[in-house]
Amino acid sequence: MNVSPTRQPSAFIPIAMSIAALVTVLYHVAMFGIARETDECAAAHIWQLLMAGQVPVVAFYAVKWLPRAPRTALQVLAVQVGAALAALAPVYWLGW
Numbered sequence: 001m002n003v004s005p006t007r008q009p010s011a012f013i014p015i016a017m018s019i020a021a022l023v024t025v026l027y028h029v030a031m032f033g034i035a036r037e038t039d040e041c042a043a044a045h046i047w048q049l050l051m052a053g054q055v056p057v058v059a060f061y062a063v064k065w066l067p068r069a070p071r072t073a074l075q076v077l078a079v080q081v082g083a084a085l086a087a088l089a090p091v092y093w094l095g096w
Helices: 009-032 042-065 070-094
Strands: none
Touching: 009 042, 009 070, 042 070
């Protein structure tokens, strides 16, 4: 049985988590603006959990699929990193 590394949950879950983190930031900006808050809100904690939670999933994917299908695995890892950078960009840009 030939299993595709792109169809594995460990391939798309980190991407979904990054998108959810980005949506969390965009929703917070849309609802409350870009002003800095004295205390971190729930959106900040949700963003942190989503970003940190994907690290072990990406590591698992890399360990499992890089030896088996290096070219495809590197492509998936590049998309995962790109999605994470997209979620990090507004936080960095807004100075939060």
